[in-house]
Each structure stands twice: as C-alpha cells, then as structure tokens.
Amino acid sequence: MTSQSRGLLLAFAGVLIITPDTLLVRLMHLDTWPLLFYRGMGMAAGVAVYTLMRGRQNLIQRIRALGLIGVATAVCFSTANMLFVNSLMRTSVANTLAIISTAPIWAAFFSALVLRERLPLRTWAAVVLTAGCIIVIVGGGLGGSGSSPTGDIIALFQAVFMAAGFVLIRSQPDVEMVPCMILGGSITAIVSFLNAGSLAVAMPDVVPLVLLVLVVLPGSFLCLLNAPRFIPAPEVNMILLLEMVLGPLLVWTAVGETVPIATFIGGTGLFAVLLGHSYLGMRAYGKKRIVPIRVGEASVSSGK
Template identity: 35%
Template sequence: MPPTTSDHGRGLLLTAIGELALSMDIPLVRLGDGDIWSILGMRSAATVLATLAMLGAMRLASGKWPILVPGRAGLLAGLLYGLSSLTFVLSVFNTATANVVFIVAFNPMFGALLSWLFLKEKPSVATLIAMVFMISGVGLIVSDGLSSGHIFGDAMALLSALILAAAITVGRASRREMGFVPLLAAILPAALGLALALPSGLAIAHPGWILFNGAIVMPVAFWCLATGPRYLSAPEVGMFYLLETVLAPIWVWLIFNETPTAMALVGGGILVATIGLHSLWMARRKSIFSTGLD
C-alpha cells in the first residue's frame, strides 16, 4: 500500500530532522576536546543509556517491548554498525572534517554495489555512471590525503562508508525491523572506548558536549533516519543525505575556522553534484514511470 500524502510529509520531516541532527555529530565531537578513546566510550555509552531509557518508556506506555535485535541478521547488522562507529570516530580524529563527510557520502554507491553483488539488484546505467564520477571525487580527496599526511583518516572514512553500507544491505536483505539495532550497537564502541580510556582516566575537556551528542543528538538522528525513509523514495532519501555532507563542513568552518583544502572542495563538489543529479534523475524517472502507469 503506497504512503499517503500525510505519510510522505512525515517522512520528509523526519528525514530532514535526522540529517540535520547528524550534521552536528562531528562539531560536537570536536567541541568535547578529548582523546579518541574517552570520547568514543562516553559518546557511545550515552547513546546506549538513552536508548535503554527510551525502551523503558515505550514498555511502560504500550505494555510490551519493541523488536530490539531481530535474529542473526540483527546481530550481524549490529556488529557492522558498531564497527562503522569506531572507524568513523577514528576518521574524525585523523583527517579534516570535509574529507570525512565527503568520503562517507560514497555510502549510497557502496550500497548499490553490495546490493548488486549479494542481492542481485543490478544498478541502472545512470547509477553506474554516477559511481564513476563519485570514485573520481573520492580519488581526488584521498590523493590529497596522501600528500597532506591524512591518508589513515581518509581510509577510515572510506571503510566507515563501506561498513555502514554493508549494515544497511543486511537490513534490506532480512526485511526485518532494524530501527533500534544501530542504537544498541553502540555497546561495542562504548565497551572498547571505556576499556582503553578508564585505566588512565577519561580525558575530555568539555564532557557536556559529548553527553549531549550521545544521549540526545545521535538517538534523535538514528531514530528519525530509521523511520523517515520508510515513507520516501530512494531518490528523495539520497537528496537528504546531502544535508550532512554540505552542513557539517560549514559548522566546523564557523566554529573552528577550519577551511577545506582546494582538492577536498573539488572532490567534494563532484560527489555532491553527482548525488544531487543522480537523485533528481531517479525522481524524474519515477515520476514519468508513475505517469505512464496512470
């Protein structure tokens, strides 16, 4: 049954809120001003505790527990989400913010490749062409990382995009409810971060930013992004992914005066333009196809 107009509007609002919240993740991590393991542990632990509080409230309100981790597919997706959180934070600490968000924007194309390989969903010619342009954009950013000494951080951002795409592909293949999986998966990076940080003590200059990020911003972002896209087409979701890609470097520039390199801007511009044009083309194709059926 297709979504109604009100459902579509709800999907647009939730997805926009989710991406807007997610765009604040890197600036809040930077504002915390601490070592990587302390921030990873506190941020992830705050997400887990907020999720447990949310689940408790839902249990009291409805009298039953929602689906938490649906079987082995949920466990595998949770492991992948946890690993992607680790690699993402590693990338934030080892390369420029613009590099991180531009490279992570390659996630939808990794998703298309994995769906092709494992779900036998052959991408369209337009998607294949878009992949070529996006690979060239990522290549420019990574080559710049080689010359500037940021290659490890760029590699972690690329690995984060791949692992996240794999988690989403597992969820799509299982066709099970995965809304709480990425939130509960924060247990893994929380345990690792705290295990490495606690022996010498947490080292975070401004822990309030990290607690706010982990307990409020990330749960809101993940819940909205898990719920909103149910009512939207793939092209519309792709367009919303541009919000984080564009806004995160702007927040960091405004707060920290960190200006992206020329090569990062060129590569990022290619990525943003490609995602935008591809999404518009897919939306137009869907509109023409729907009109043809009517």
C-alpha cells in the same frame, strides 16, 4: 500535515540535528576511545528508550530474534561508528563527511554483487564517478593540506562497513532490525571501555558531550529512521547531502578549519554525482513504487 510534508520535516530536522556532531567532536578534548564509549552508550540507550516508547517492552527477546544476520549488522554499524570517529581525529571534517556520504552508492553496488539485484545504469555510473571523486579527495591529502590520506581511507572503510550493514538489512526484509542499533551501540561501548584506560571527562567537555550523547545522536536517529516512512529513500538521501555542506561550514565558522582545495574539487563533484543519482532515483520511484529496505517500522537510507 500531509505525509510528504511530514517526511520532509523529519529529514530536514534529522540533518539539522546531526550537523553539529562533527563540531562537538572537534570542541572536545576527549581521546578517541572514551569518546566512542559515550557515543556507543548514548546510541544504545537512545534506541532502547525509543523502542520502549513504541510499546516494545521485551527488548531481550527482540535482540535475540535478530539472529546471526542481525548480529553481523550490529557489528558493521558498530565498526562504522568507531571508524567515523577515528577518521575525524585524523583528517578534515570536510573529507570525512564527503567520503562517508557515499555509503548508499556502495550499498547498491554490494547488493548487485551479493544479492544479485539488478542495478540501473545510473547507479553503475555513480559508482565509477564516486570512485574518481574519492581518488581526488584522498590524493589531495598527500600534499598535507589540512587532510590525511590515512584519515580519508578510514572514512572510506567507514562507508564500506555502513554499506555492508545496509546490504545485510536488505537480505532480511522481514526481520525487525531496530534492536541491532542497541546491540551495535553496546558493542562500541564494550570495545571502547576495554581500550579506554580512563573514562574521565574534563569539565569543559561535559556540556558538548551531553549534547552529543543525549540530543544530537538520539534526536537525529529518530528523525532519520522515520523520514523514509513518508518519503522515498532517494529523497531522504538527497536531503542528507546537506550535511556534507553544513558540517564543514559549521566547523569552519567555529574553529576555523578550512576545506583543502582537493576536497573542494572532489567534494563538489561528489555532491553533484550523489545529488543527480538521488534525483533520478526519486523520479524512478514516482514512476514505479519501489519496496524500501525495512528496519522494523522504518526504511534505511543512509547514515553513520
């Protein structure tokens, strides 16, 4: 199998595995904080097992080696995780997935502001068009048609914190950042534990929770973390856009949650913008090799 084929297989597998995430959240009747506790524990344990399997035995030292930037990155990813679930609890799946998919665009924008990186014209255009599409999506929630401006704004903050995490990683390219996922998951679990009150899980919720924590989150993480090792990050981003389509479709099929008209219009525009930006980025990658953002052994493209 060629490197290209391996990268494509990993990216598509990661998208297919992560797609049921939002449906499983919808199917469960857990409150927000207990759900976040188990998500955080699952992420921390999954990444720890992955790290040990790669022969990295001394986890404590590797976590300590993250430094303040690594801790800040973990806080950003932990916050993004908590905002993701809170957004799902308040607005439609389609709105949440559409808005959080813009994280790579904001990361590029913040890199220009914070790291003084020079951005191509296509990225500046994508930033402006993305902002317009989000205004359409959030504005549609004002009519109360299956979405909520509050949930939409929370999703936007999720994308911002995820983007901030990407920028922090890029600022320290020589530091192995995989352990920050362990720290981030642990932070989520601790904060959630302190706010949950009860962590009891009803019997009907056990199976979807186990699938989410032990299969969906760690499985998608392993695939999406390693995919950029074999194919360009813009190509991974382009494949990840499938979740924006497949996630709402799966939830609509299972529980009948429809897509608000404003989300359909804004989401379609957003999909086109992100697809075009990733395609142009992939072409630019082919002309001149770009140094990817390294996170230990893998590059970061996007994610929750």
